[in-house]
Amino acid sequence: MVTVEVCIGSACYVRGSNHVVDDLKAMIKEENWEERVALKGSFCMKACQNHIGLGIKVNGRQLEGITLQNAKEMIREEVKKDLV
Numbered sequence: 198m199v200t201v202e203v204c205i206g207s208a209c210y211v212r213g214s215n216h217v218v219d220d221l222k223a224m225i226k227e228e229n230w231e232e233r234v235a236l237k238g239s240f241c242m243k244a245c246q247n248h249i250g251l252g253i254k255v256n257g258r259q260l261e262g263i264t265l266q267n268a269k270e271m272i273r274e275e276v277k278k279d280l281v
């Protein structure tokens with residue numbers, strides 16, 4: 198199981214992390230990953246303080262440079278690394 202954590206802290210929320218959650222739910226359906234990918238909310242994971250984009254972790258790895266626009270594709274690629 199691959200775990201994707203999306204920060205729902207206030208700094209990420211105002212930059213659209215709730216929309217990222219919607220996009221990821223859609224992606225999990227598109228890819229038929231319901232049994233393989235778990236989506237979780239997270240409190241602030243310090244991505245905001247470190248200015249590295251939205252707070253997203255895949256299997257505990259903090260991703261950098263995530264925006265609302267690129268989130269779905271960057272996370273898809275990261276998840277695929279752990280599904281092979």
Ligand code: FES
Nearest residue numbers: 204206209244252
């Ligand atoms: S509020 Fe999301 S990382 Fe800080």
